[in-house]
Amino acid sequence: MHYSEQKLTEEKVFKDPVHRYVHVRDQVIWDLIGTKEFQRLRRIKQLGTTFLTFHGAEHSRFNHSLGVYEIIRRIVDDVFHDRPKWNKEDRLLSLCAGLLHDLGHGPFSHSFEKVFDLDHEHFTQEIILGNTEVNAVLTKVHPDFPKRVAEVIGKTSANKIVISLISSQIDADRMDYLQRDAYFTGVSYGQFDMERILRVMRPHEDQVMIKQTGMHAVEDYIMSRYQMYWQVYFHPVTRSAEVILTKILHRVKELYQKGYRFKQEPAHFTAFFENTLTLEDYLKLDESILFYYFQVWQDEADEILSDLCLRFVNRNLFKYVEFDPAKEYKKLAELSALFEKAGINPDYYLVVDSSSDLPYDFYRPGEEEERLPIHLLMKSGEIRELSRESEIVDAISGKRRTDHKLYFPEDILKDDKTKKNIKKQIRTLLDMRS
Numbered sequence: 001m002h003y004s005e006q007k008l009t010e011e012k013v014f015k016d017p018v019h020r021y022v023h024v025r026d027q028v029i030w031d032l033i034g035t036k037e038f039q040r041l042r043r044i045k046q047l048g049t050t051f052l053t054f055h056g057a058e059h060s061r062f063n064h065s066l067g068v069y070e071i072i073r074r075i076v077d078d079v080f081h082d083r084p085k086w087n088k089e090d091r092l093l094s095l096c097a098g099l100l101h102d103l104g105h106g107p108f109s110h111s112f113e114k115v116f117d118l119d120h121e122h123f124t125q126e127i128i129l130g131n132t133e134v135n136a137v138l139t140k141v142h143p144d145f146p147k148r149v150a151e152v153i154g155k156t157s158a159n160k161i162v163i164s165l166i167s168s169q170i171d172a173d174r175m176d177y178l179q180r181d182a183y184f185t186g187v188s189y190g191q192f193d194m195e196r197i198l199r200v201m202r203p204h205e206d207q208v209m210i211k212q213t214g215m216h217a218v219e220d221y222i223m224s225r226y227q228m229y230w231q232v233y234f235h236p237v238t239r240s241a242e243v244i245l246t247k248i249l250h251r252v253k254e255l256y257q258k259g260y261r262f263k264q265e266p267a268h269f270t271a272f273f274e275n276t277l278t279l280e281d282y283l284k285l286d287e288s289i290l291f292y293y294f295q296v297w298q299d300e301a302d303e304i305l306s307d308l309c310l311r312f313v314n315r316n317l318f319k320y321v322e323f324d325p326a327k328e329y330k331k332l333a334e335l336s337a338l339f340e341k342a343g344i345n346p347d348y349y350l351v352v353d354s355s356s357d358l359p360y361d362f363y364r365p366g367e368e369e370e371r372l373p374i375h376l377l378m379k380s381g382e383i384r385e386l387s388r389e390s391e392i393v394d395a396i397s398g399k400r401r402t403d404h405k406l407y408f409p410e411d412i413l414k415d416d417k418t419k420k421n422i423k424k425q426i427r428t429l430l431d432m433r434s
Contacts, residue, residue: 004028004092004141014066018180022070028141029069029095035133037103041065043286047181048108049241050232052315054185061102067176071198072098072165075172079201086161086203093145094162096138097152101166101173103127103134107287111242115249116272125150126279160206168207168372169360170197170218178224181232189227192220202377209377212389218374219392226359226396234355236405240317243407247348248294248308255302264296304348316411318351321430323406325352331429332406338426342419349409356402360386360393406430 006027014022024030032038041062050057076094080086104123106112113120127134128150138146151157155167165172175194182190200214210218232238252266256273266273268289271281297309311317325332332352339346361373374386387397408430413423 016063016067016070018067018176018183019070022066023073026092026095028092028137029099031137032096032099032134033066035137037127037132037134037283038062038065038100040283040286041102041105043288044105044107044109045287046177047184047233048111048238049245050181050185050235050238052241052317053235053237054187054232056184056186057181059180059184061105064177064180065099065102067180068101068166068172069095069099071172071175071194074198075165075201079198080203083203085205090159090162092141093148093152093159094165096145096149097162097166098172100124100128100134100149101153106282107285107290108242108245111246112249115246115253121154123279123282125154127283128153130279132279161203161208164207164372168374170208170210170221170374174225175221178221178228181228182224185232187228187232189231190224192224193217194221197221204375204377204383207372207375209375209383210386212376212378212384215376215386215390218386219390222360222393222396226357229357229359230401230403234357234403236320237317239353239355239405240320240407241312241315243318243351243353244308244312247351248297248305248312251302251305251308251348252293252297255305260302262297263300264293266293268293304345308348311409318349318407319410320353320405320407323352323404325354325404335426335429338422338429342422342426344409344412349412351407352404353407354402354404356400358398358400359396361398 007025008027008030012024012030014024016022024033039062042060044061045051045057046059046061046064047054047057072094076086076091081088101124102120104120104125104127106118106120106123109120112118128138128146129135135146138149148157148159152159152162152166155163157163167173175197178190178192179194182188196214196217197210200211200217202209202211252269253273255262256266256269268281268285271277291313294309294313297305298313300306300309323332332350335350336346339350344350376384376386376389378384387394413426413430416423
């Protein structure tokens, strides 16, 4: 029997708090889970700094990746099986792409990516195509198979149905992370009727469609996503932790470039600073490594780096006020000048942070990020875009919500041992209580 068709002698299961069990029968999937690149995801948190806001949010990218795989397994084995517009040959491709879709995430992924101008999807493809254990497993299926998996994840594959299973406005990725993140944060916002959605999914030409009878379950899913973004993912305390984390990385990079002598040299970061990054360098980094550096950098001579690390490790985060940079730019300039006078570096201690989300959008050709809309399969056989049928979705369709906050160290501004009058002016401008 060919490797792609080999089954385990006995089904393996992972106990899962969201899906109850994750089922593995394919030898290929079992071998991929055992690779060192996939096991690394145990050491990358799914929600980055959110654990500093919601203390249960300690789950990993490993958990989530297994969850996405399980949802896709149920779709292709139970829902799409024997349906006329589903190609059974795409089953293993779908399972592998779902399992590996987050393989390239780094520690505190999005903050880390911003500082070093990286893209986790690029590294996901590099791991799949490079000299890795994952590549060796996929190549055993077929020499061309790693490329096919990478193209699905990179959304460049001609196989649009498989792409839409993993990356669309209603996909296995979102369905898992909404429920999983809600479970571990302890909130109810991310709950929706996934069972119903799976039952009404249908393969149709170049994307997955939803039967008209499942429209209300999809409405619930979209509103769940909307609530999770604003109540959990964009929580201002989590964003404060991200601001500090980002500033730590910026400070280390600046000090390195200036030739600063570290007590603990940032050896794991050298390749990032010098633009000599290899896949091997990237894979050596995980969150345990970053936390080690944050711990030891608390004792560095550089006051800014030491203070920021103390804040992150001990959860002494920045406070915030609502702020509109478009309308209050003069106020920001005034505050920056006062921070300088007070001996507080505004580059690190006065930060505007913006959150923005588009909960649902219809198709806009030519946009930088083209979003494939959700289509309903009507009883008549007609295909209708979701917002044309749903008043709820129409009300939020194409409407981007943006939120701005100004972050600062309240404890320093309330310490009147030095620069008392200047700090008082700052507090007045920030409308802080004296």
